[in-house]
Amino acid sequence: MTEKLVEVKDLEISFGEGSKKFVAVKNANFFINRGETFSLVGESGSGKTTIGRAIIGLNETSAGDIFYEGKRINGKKSREEAAEVIRKIQMIFQDPAASLNERATIDYIISEGLHNFNLFKDEEERQAKVKEIITEVGLLAEHLTRYPHEFSGGQRQRIGIARALVMRPDFVIADEPISALDVSVRAQVLNLLKKFQRELGLTYLFIAHDLSVVRFISDRIAVIYKGVIVEVAETEELFNNPIHPYTQSLLSAVPIPDPILERKKVLKVYDPDQHDYTTDKPEMVEIRPGHFVWGNQAEIAKYRKEF
Numbered sequence: 001m002t003e004k005l006v007e008v009k010d011l012e013i014s015f016g017e018g019s020k021k022f023v024a025v026k027n028a029n030f031f032i033n034r035g036e037t038f039s040l041v042g043e044s045g046s047g048k049t050t051i052g053r054a055i056i057g058l059n060e061t062s063a064g065d066i067f068y069e070g071k072r073i074n075g076k077k078s079r080e081e082a083a084e085v086i087r088k089i090q091m092i093f094q095d096p097a098a099s100l101n102e103r104a105t106i107d108y109i110i111s112e113g114l115h116n117f118n119l120f121k122d123e124e125e126r127q128a129k130v131k132e133i134i135t136e137v138g139l140l141a142e143h144l145t146r147y148p149h150e151f152s153g154g155q156r157q158r159i160g161i162a163r164a165l166v167m168r169p170d171f172v173i174a175d176e177p178i179s180a181l182d183v184s185v186r187a188q189v190l191n192l193l194k195k196f197q198r199e200l201g202l203t204y205l206f207i208a209h210d211l212s213v214v215r216f217i218s219d220r221i222a223v224i225y226k227g228v229i230v231e232v233a234e235t236e237e238l239f240n241n242p243i244h245p246y247t248q249s250l251l252s253a254v255p256i257p258d259p260i261l262e263r264k265k266v267l268k269v270y271d272p273d274q275h276d277y278t279t280d281k282p283e284m285v286e287i288r289p290g291h292f293v294w295g296n297q298a299e300i301a302k303y304r305k306e307f
């Protein structure tokens with residue numbers, strides 16, 4: 001039985017006021033099942049990070065709802081409720097160099113959340129928790145007295161993962177966790193994240209700009225274009241039957257390992273002006289079981305005929 005851990009309904013996130021108002025995310029609708037890897041894919045500036053930050057409460061929302069275990073977590077909440085959300089939901093960032101405090105030891109960096117939430121009864125327990133997680137991410141207890149600059153990019157990302165997982169979260173938002181890393185260590189970091197998912201039953205929201213990166217790790221994928229989620233489906237369903245023209249264009253750009261097929265490949269260019277939403281307004285519609293597409297009535301009727 002699948003359980004919706006996170007549910008986002010008609011979400012809007014805007015920055016600024018009046019004539020300076022900029023709507024970064026509009027009408028976002030999706031859910032994330034407990035235990036799955038759900039990826040949010042779209043080009044730079046499409047609103048992926050903004051959605052991730054809204055889920056952990058770092059960005060305010062201007063309309064709609066975010067539910068976590070059935071409880072609304074956006075908008076006003078008590079200090080206790082906010083603290084509970086922050087502990088259960090952790091984030092791993094793209095740039096491990098920028099996200100770690102350069103002046104703090106690894107021990108301090110990993111312990112910070114434990115201190116903030118009183119998650120240990122004495123010093124002995126704190127040290128045990130920190131030592132356990134540092135070895136679980138593939139580093140050594142003696143690394144704890146060192147500083148971030150003494151580590152490589154891949155090792156720093158392991159420290160970022162340790163800092164998030166020492167909190168024993170249920171849900172982890174990984175915002176482009178491998179894009180700043182050398183190609184040679186990307187697979188190691190992905191494998192580490194997968195290992196923790198298996199062992200701890202974690203649920204992941206994986207943010208990426210490249211469909212080919214997320215294909216092999218995602219159960220389901222959402223595609224976002226300029227703040228609007230245009231399609232959500234199980235991974236293979238999305239790759240085999242992309243319906244929205246933007247998803248089709250993204251997929252046409254994914255490299256094919258066969259050189260003959262790669263040369264014959266036809267790139268599809270997405271033209272956002274093809275949609276006329278002046279009177280016939282779009283909505284998210286389930287076209288096939290578990291396969292959702294953003295379109296107006298005329299488009300949905302056409303998609304239903306074609307797919």
Ligand code: ATP
Pocket residue numbers: 015016022024042043044045046047048049050051209
């Ligand atoms: P990237 O892959 O580059 O991280 P993204 O898809 O994660 O891109 P966001 O960082 O979510 O995109 O940004 C979405 C839009 O919202 C961008 O146009 C960005 O400039 C804008 N934006 C984000 N944060 C703020 C803010 N605090 N104030 C004003 N605009 C913002």
